[in-house]
Amino acid sequence: MDVKRFKEEVLPLKNKLYRFSLNIVKDDELAKDVVQECLIKVWEKREDVAQIQNLEAWCMMITKNKSLDKLRSKHVKKTDLFEVELDTRKEKDTPYVVAERSELMDRIQTMIDDLPNRQREVMQLRDIEGYSYKEIAENLNIDINLVKTNLFRARRKIKESLIKVDAYGL
Template sequence: MDVSRFKEEVLPLKNKLFRFSLHIVKDEELAKDVVQESLIKVWEKRDELNQIQNLEAWCMQVTRNKSLDKLRSKHVKKTDLFEVELDTRKERDTPFVVTERGDLMKRIMDLIEDLPDRQREVMHLRDIEGYAYKEIADMLGIDINLVKTNLFRARRKLKESLMKVDAYGL
């Protein structure tokens, strides 16, 4: 595929690719990045495009994969525990349920703040930011086994504290 064919067949798809990516990632700037990366990948594979039967479908698949990769990326993870977009019950929740959920999240945040510094850092980096164990170890300058140990202890402490509150109302 040469430049003129690329301009004729692939570039007209960019708006459709953008809308598709935006639907997945829910962020305009991120969707623009995804489309740009997708078009670069298509251009890099230009020698193999003659073997592809449906170029548009293939471009959409590339965009879908890139969009999902961005969602899984550590840079896009939600950092606010209160943002739960997959919760479809929001419309049906009563004020009581909303208040209870808010109280629980406040309690969890307070319990996390009470953890020792290292455990709190590791838990935040792993469970909220979504970093891998190795990345956390490199960031904090500690052994990967220490990362796993601190994370285990933080989660156990959080679980025990929540169970204690639920069981005894403390």
């Protein structure tokens, strides 16, 4: 792999790698470090890239492993991350609606954080990153049926938790 190919094929992946790492380590700076280490490793292994069938899946696997290594070595404290703008309307919402939405997103993020690791990883890759089932199976090195099962269970658990919280007191 030469510099040109690296810039064309690997560097465009850095934002996906960052989001994936951030979902695991829950720390902005640590996720940036992980991505940088991943890119360095890819560059150092540039001679072996010709043997790799799916470069993106390989980069995702490196990112996952480095993120987990960071968590194990640093005992990183998890922080709040799930900041998503749900509403694209031009009108401004009332402070009550904004607070309610923020509270809902915090609850959902907590529920996602409480999922088993495999379910959380599969949900991140499918629902947030938009990977296909096949790509997720390759990234995580698991069977495609296991991907579907983990995603189904993760979604069901989130849905049941939301229904339980919203139905409380009825």
